[in-house]
Amino acid sequence: MLLSILTGKIFVYLHPTLEAFFHKNCILCDATCTQDFCDACLQHLPGIPAHHCPICLSAFAFHPAQPHRSQVCGSCLATPPAYDATVAALTYTFPVDALIHALKYRAQLTIAPVLARLLIDKLRYLESVHKPDLIIPMPLHSRRLQERGFNQAVEIARCVARAMNIKMDLDSCKRVRNTPPQTELAWKLRQKNVRNAFNCTLDLSGRHVAIVDDVMTTGATLHALAQQLRIKGAAKISNWVIARVQFDSIQAIPDVNF
Ligand SMILES: [Zn+2]
Ligand SMILES: [Zn+2]
Numbered sequence: 001m002l003l004s005i006l007t008g009k010i011f012v013y014l015h016p017t018l019e020a021f022f023h024k025n026c027i028l029c030d031a032t033c034t035q036d037f038c039d040a041c042l043q044h045l046p047g048i049p050a051h052h053c054p055i056c057l058s059a060f061a062f063h064p065a066q067p068h069r070s071q072v073c074g075s076c077l078a079t080p081p082a083y084d085a086t087v088a089a090l091t092y093t094f095p096v097d098a099l100i101h102a103l104k105y106r107a108q109l110t111i112a113p114v115l116a117r118l119l120i121d122k123l124r125y126l127e128s129v130h131k132p133d134l135i136i137p138m139p140l141h142s143r144r145l146q147e148r149g150f151n152q153a154v155e156i157a158r159c160v161a162r163a164m165n166i167k168m169d170l171d172s173c174k175r176v177r178n179t180p181p182q183t184e185l186a187w188k189l190r191q192k193n194v195r196n197a198f199n200c201t202l203d204l205s206g207r208h209v210a211i212v213d214d215v216m217t218t219g220a221t222l223h224a225l226a227q228q229l230r231i232k233g234a235a236k237i238s239n240w241v242i243a244r245v246q247f248d249s250i251q252a253i254p255d256v257n258f
Pocket of ligand 1: 028
């Protein structure tokens with residue numbers, strides 16, 4: 001931050017006309033700043049709970065007898081998902097939900113790189129993250145793609161792939177079933193809803209694949225795609241998402257995962 005402040009001062013002094021180029025407006029509060037968010041808004045973005053499952057990112061309460069910050073949750077132990085790990089930049093709550101909603105439903109595509117930068121920062125910060133061989137954005141069914149005009153997961157994945165110099169595959173994985181919205185479906189019903197929804201034609205033998213998506217709700221859709229990638233030989237599958245829903249009641253979760 002000091003560097004950017006100093007840099008700003010240097011440019012204000014030497015090149016007043018460039019000041020406007022380096023100054024932005026905070027995407028949330030419109031305050032003048034040099035990055036996507038002003039310091040105050042950045043500090044108040046909802047992060048991931050400190051104690052969480054490294055596979056599915058479910059939060060759990062801290063217990064003194066179990067001081068480790070990351071331990072596999074009971075659900076992932078009992079029924080391991082087809083993916084190995086999940087990284088999310090943020091928790092899906094205000095104002096992150098509003099930003100993602102604006103991206104998806106009001107086609108504000110300039111929000112995609114802003115959200116992607118938060119994910120990239122998180123991926124670079126975490127020592128546990130290993131660079132995958134390939135990024136696959138969560139596919140949209142062709143009919144939904146036609147309605148929306150873009151796939152928000154592709155918009156985000158494009159930024160991540162470019163910044164981290166990772167190959168991205170856009171053509172080999174398709175969503176072959178146009179699944180109905182998952183509103184108010186419990187985990188088992190969500191799983192059934194997306195079963196056989198994907199088809200992948202790429203040989204992924206021994207490869208580490210990162211699936212990029214905007215939101216992870218229960219993980220049922222990511223699980224369904226990961227199952228398909230496993231069939232094609234993927235050795236390791238990581239989910240890289242902008243935001244993870246944390247919920248008390250599965251019945252109360254919003255329909256965000258399509
Ligand atoms: Zn702000
Ligand atoms: Zn878990």
